[in-house]
Amino acid sequence: MVHTSLDVVDEKISAMGKALVDQRELYLGLLYPTEDHKVYGYVTNSKVKFVMVVDSSNTALRDNEIRSMFRKLHSSYTDVMCNPFYNPGDRIQSRAFDSMVTSMMVQVC
Amino acid sequence: MEAAAGGGCGSGPPLLLSEGEQQCYSELFARCAGAAGGGPVSGPPEAGRAVPGAVTAAAGTVADLFRASQLPAETLHQITELCGAKRVGYFGPTQFYIALKLIAAAQSGLPVRIENIKCELPLPRFMMSKTDAEIRFGNPAELHGPKAQIPYSVTEKNTFKRMDDEDKQQETQSPTMSPLASPPSSPPHYQRVPLSHGYSKLRSSTEQMHPAPYEARQPLVQPEGPSSGAPGAKPPRHQASLIRSFSVEREPHDNSSNYPEEPWRITEEQREYYINQFRSLQPDPSSFISGSVAKNFFTKSKLSIPELSYIWELSDADCDGALTLPEFCAAFHLIVARKNGYPLPEGLPPTLQPEYLQAAFPKPKRECTLFDSYSESMPANQQPRDLSRMELSIKDMADFPVPAQDVTSDDKQEQNKARLALKSTVDEALPKDMSEDPATSKDSNSLKARPRSRSYSSTSIEEAMKRGEDPPTPPPRPQKTHSRASSLDLNKVFQPSVPATKSGLLPPPPALPPRPCPSQSEQASEAEIHPQLNRAPSQAADSSPTKKDTPYSQPPSKPIRRKFRPENSATENQEPSSTVGGPASTATGKPHTAVQKQSSKQKKAIQTAIRKNKEANAVLARLNSELQQQLKEVHQERIALENQLEQLRPVTVL
Numbered sequence: 001m002v003h004t005s006l007d008v009v010d011e012k013i014s015a016m017g018k019a020l021v022d023q024r025e026l027y028l029g030l031l032y033p034t035e036d037h038k039v040y041g042y043v044t045n046s047k048v049k050f051v052m053v054v055d056s057s058n059t060a061l062r063d064n065e066i067r068s069m070f071r072k073l074h075s076s077y078t079d080v081m082c083n084p085f086y087n088p089g090d091r092i093q094s095r096a097f098d099s100m101v102t103s104m105m106v107q108v109c
Numbered sequence: 110m111e112a113a114a115g116g117g118c119g120s121g122p123p124l125l126l127s128e129g130e131q132q133c134y135s136e137l138f139a140r141c142a143g144a145a146g147g148g149p150v151s152g153p154p155e156a157g158r159a160v161p162g163a164v165t166a167a168a169g170t171v172a173d174l175f176r177a178s179q180l181p182a183e184t185l186h187q188i189t190e191l192c193g194a195k196r197v198g199y200f201g202p203t204q205f206y207i208a209l210k211l212i213a214a215a216q217s218g219l220p221v222r223i224e225n226i227k228c229e230l231p232l233p234r235f236m237m238s239k240t241d242a243e244i245r246f247g248n249p250a251e252l253h254g255p256k257a258q259i260p261y262s263v264t265e266k267n268t269f270k271r272m273d274d275e276d277k278q279q280e281t282q283s284p285t286m287s288p289l290a291s292p293p294s295s296p297p298h299y300q301r302v303p304l305s306h307g308y309s310k311l312r313s314s315t316e317q318m319h320p321a322p323y324e325a326r327q328p329l330v331q332p333e334g335p336s337s338g339a340p341g342a343k344p345p346r347h348q349a350s351l352i353r354s355f356s357v358e359r360e361p362h363d364n365s366s367n368y369p370e371e372p373w374r375i376t377e378e379q380r381e382y383y384i385n386q387f388r389s390l391q392p393d394p395s396s397f398i399s400g401s402v403a404k405n406f407f408t409k410s411k412l413s414i415p416e417l418s419y420i421w422e423l424s425d426a427d428c429d430g431a432l433t434l435p436e437f438c439a440a441f442h443l444i445v446a447r448k449n450g451y452p453l454p455e456g457l458p459p460t461l462q463p464e465y466l467q468a469a470f471p472k473p474k475r476e477c478t479l480f481d482s483y484s485e486s487m488p489a490n491q492q493p494r495d496l497s498r499m500e501l502s503i504k505d506m507a508d509f510p511v512p513a514q515d516v517t518s519d520d521k522q523e524q525n526k527a528r529l530a531l532k533s534t535v536d537e538a539l540p541k542d543m544s545e546d547p548a549t550s551k552d553s554n555s556l557k558a559r560p561r562s563r564s565y566s567s568t569s570i571e572e573a574m575k576r577g578e579d580p581p582t583p584p585p586r587p588q589k590t591h592s593r594a595s596s597l598d599l600n601k602v603f604q605p606s607v608p609a610t611k612s613g614l615l616p617p618p619p620a621l622p623p624r625p626c627p628s629q630s631e632q633a634s635e636a637e638i639h640p641q642l643n644r645a646p647s648q649a650a651d652s653s654p655t656k657k658d659t660p661y662s663q664p665p666s667k668p669i670r671r672k673f674r675p676e677n678s679a680t681e682n683q684e685p686s687s688t689v690g691g692p693a694s695t696a697t698g699k700p701h702t703a704v705q706k707q708s709s710k711q712k713k714a715i716q717t718a719i720r721k722n723k724e725a726n727a728v729l730a731r732l733n734s735e736l737q738q739q740l741k742e743v744h745q746e747r748i749a750l751e752n753q754l755e756q757l758r759p760v761t762v763l
Contacts, residue, residue, distance in 0.1 A: 046748075046755050047755035047756060048755065078428075079428040081430075082425060082429060083418050083421045083422055083425070084400030084403060084421065084430065085404055085414050085415075085418035085421055086418055088754070088758070089758060093419075094418075095419075095422070095455075096422065
């Protein structure tokens with residue numbers, strides 16, 4: 001599922017020449033009938049992609065909330081990047097990052 | 110008695126040791142023997158007093174241990190006699206075990222007799238008292254935490270626990286606290302407060318590793334109560350040498366200063382060491398170490414990458430990808446602690462927080478900056494006292510890493526060389542440093558995707574630099590001939606500059622005034638006008654023919670000076686000379702004309718100096734802008750590279 005969404009993201013990226021920092025996609029239709037998740041994508045200036053999958057049974061999150069969540073994600077990610085020992089592409093093991101993500105998820109649920 | 114003592118390896122009939130006792134005793138013995146350099150465990154060879162060949166416990170450490178048992182002196186004496194140490198003259202395993210057994214007996218109230226060792230006795234108790242003169246044992250209020258979490262060490266042989274002083278007296282707690290591997294039959298568990306610290310220097314690595322992880326797991330991080338600063342006093346010499354050779358894992362070198370309940374507190378010696386290391390990576394102590402530089406450096410410590418990553422996460426408080434001095438010290442300290450077996454804390458301990466360290470830093474920082482400024486300002490020995498101070502600080506630093514003397518001597522040599530070399534390269538180095546520092550700080554700023562609060566610190570650094578620049582100038586001034594001009598402003602300018610020299614980069618201090626000055630000043634000194642025109646710095650000026658030697662260095666300082674009071678200096682120079690001329694006119698003919706000549710010469714000299722300064726100014730400004738430009742270009746390259754990297758990577762970010 002995530003891979004399909006990634007494909008879509010790539011599609012969109014190549015389509016648009018500018019404004020990479022977009023947050024889009026409501027994939028309601030694409031997914032299996034049983035699943036009704038919404039997938040949000042976010043791309044940074046350095047082509048790092050964030051994909052967020054949300055259960056649609058939640059009261060639909062407002063777009064603003066999604067955006068703010070992505071912003072927080074982005075900021076935590078840059079913090080993780082600042083660590084010279086972190087290799088881009090590794091699994092992120094930063095606790096601060098994890099705690100931020102967890103808090104975000106809790107907040108949503 | 111002798112026969113009993115001659116029970117050989119301790120398992121003979123006369124000496125019955127239970128399993129637990131055997132374990133404890135052997136460990137104790139190992140510790141004491143480690144002191145002798147030939148411990149049964151693979152002790153590190155750093156022991157000072159090695160008794161070649163024999164596996165013996167050094168008398169000194171043994172004596173300490175016995176004293177720690179808090180038995181009266183004569184009892185100890187009796188015990189020593191009984192166990193046969195006096196017979197053989199040293200503490201072999203047999204003697205040692207017997208002695209321990211006797212101590213246990215004594216502590217239980219039994220008379221000290223050799224027969225007692227046949228009984229089933231509780232383990233001897235050794236308490237470390239705070240007031241113990243031996244710093245090594247001076248480890249009182251250890252972690253309070255351990256109390257509750259002792260069970261950790263159930264599996265470990267090590268019996269060291271840190272107990273509070275109060276606990277020592279509470280036997281009731283002992284059962285719960287005695288995770289000793291030994292069968293819990295012995296209520297008086299081993300309360301050896303980190304006696305280990307006493308032997309820290311000599312401890313074998315295995316012993317170290319054991320206690321540390323378990324005990325440290327307990328709220329090590331908790332800011333332990335004040336507990337004595339004794340631990341801090343333990344010179345982390347070994348630690349220094351350990352760190353010094355990052356490539357060599359010398360874990361046995363316990364940085365004793367870490368152990369004392371406050372493993373996260375940095376002692377003075379450690380701090381000095383860290384600062385030295387910082388400066389080796391980054392000459393300006395008020396600037397940052399970039400991430401890659403730090404990464405290379407810390408990688409040498411041979412810790413695993415995830416751990417290093419974790420440490421970085423902890424220590425880089427503002428997450429800017431660069432380490433300031435306090436951040437660097439915190440990271441370094443964490444690494445050292447980790448290497449010595451301490452598990453990493455969950456969060457940055459309060460004593461390692463940058464603010465805390467920063468507050469604690471001023472002095473060392475100042476010393477560092479002093480160092481830098483002096484090394485750069487070598488040329489004019491105008492402030493002999495400063496130099497002497499610097500030398501003192503050099504010596505201080507040199508004192509600490511005793512084992513690593515080569516390093517310190519290297520430092521010294523570096524400093525000396527730097528000093529000498531700097532004479533001529535001062536200005537070059539200066540502008541570069543100055544421009545680089547703001548550049549690096551800006552660099553770290555722009556590196557981030559979003560601006561961080563770093564700008565705050567960078568501006569403060571720049572301010573400090575500027576502040577540093579302005580005041581210092583005066584000393585060079587003296588120039589204007591007048592030997593000791595007492596022109597007010599100049600004097601004032603000069604004075605603040607002296608303390609100001611402490612701040613970071615200082616322009617080549619007191620480059621001396623233009624060449625002609627010395628000669629003129631000499632002449633002036635002859636004419637009796639000095640008093641008025643004399644300036645404190647000028648003394649140096651007079652005596653230092655180095656002025657001529659460093660004409661080049663003058664302009665840089667001058668420009669800075671100029672900034673500070675461009676007209677003033679000029680006018681002041683003019684004034685004193687004019688005032689000199691004034692009174693001179695009233696003087697007799699000879700001095701009169703001499704003075705006039707002087708003043709005119711002075712004026713010319715001043716003007717030439719001004720011109721030179723302006724030129725230097727322009728050069729520096731150009732250099733600065735060029736460097737900035739380069740920086741931007743590099744940035745862009747980096748961004749481009751990152752983009753490429755992203756594109757090349759398979760898309761599996763999340």
